[in-house]
Amino acid sequence: MNTIMIGAGAAVLCLLAVGVVWRRRSGSSAGQSQRAHRDAQQRTPPVSLGETYEFGVTEFTDHHSGDRVAVAKVEGFVVFTTDVPAGVSPGDVIQATITSFNRNETSADAIFAGRP
Incomplete structure (x- = not known):
């Protein structure tokens, strides 16, 4: 019985660790996208109307x-x-x-x- 409880606890910890890593990676991508968008708003477009x-x-x-x-x-x-x-x-x-x-x-x- 103790072996089963230890195994279940280890599985839960592994799932939590995977969730934390996944969240950090997806958050990083979203942050990069937001920074790129903010930078684009602050610069002059490299193209001109009619050109x-x-x-x-x-x-x-x-x-x-x-x-x-x-x-x-x-x-x-x-x-x-x-x-x-x-x-x-x-x-x-x-x-x-x-x-x-x-x-x-x-x-x-x-x-x-x-x-x-």
Whole structure:
């Protein structure tokens, strides 16, 4: 009986230890994300309205507009690009023209302008 109690206690301690490690790791990731967002709010965007830029597509996502958009970064600044042809894949380089910024200028919307 004592062996069972000791084993159960050890199992509970192991589960608690795993929970603490998991929480610290996920908290660290959330903290890094919050710091990056705060830093983005405090800097001037590296892109300008009406200008065309060349960058690599990192992924595709559904934008708040409901459209499928290409996601890219210019100097760490996120650019969501619409009207990207179906043949474009993550890793492809495209050109896009900046059309607007979000409210805090931490990201921009663009429209596909072609391939280099």
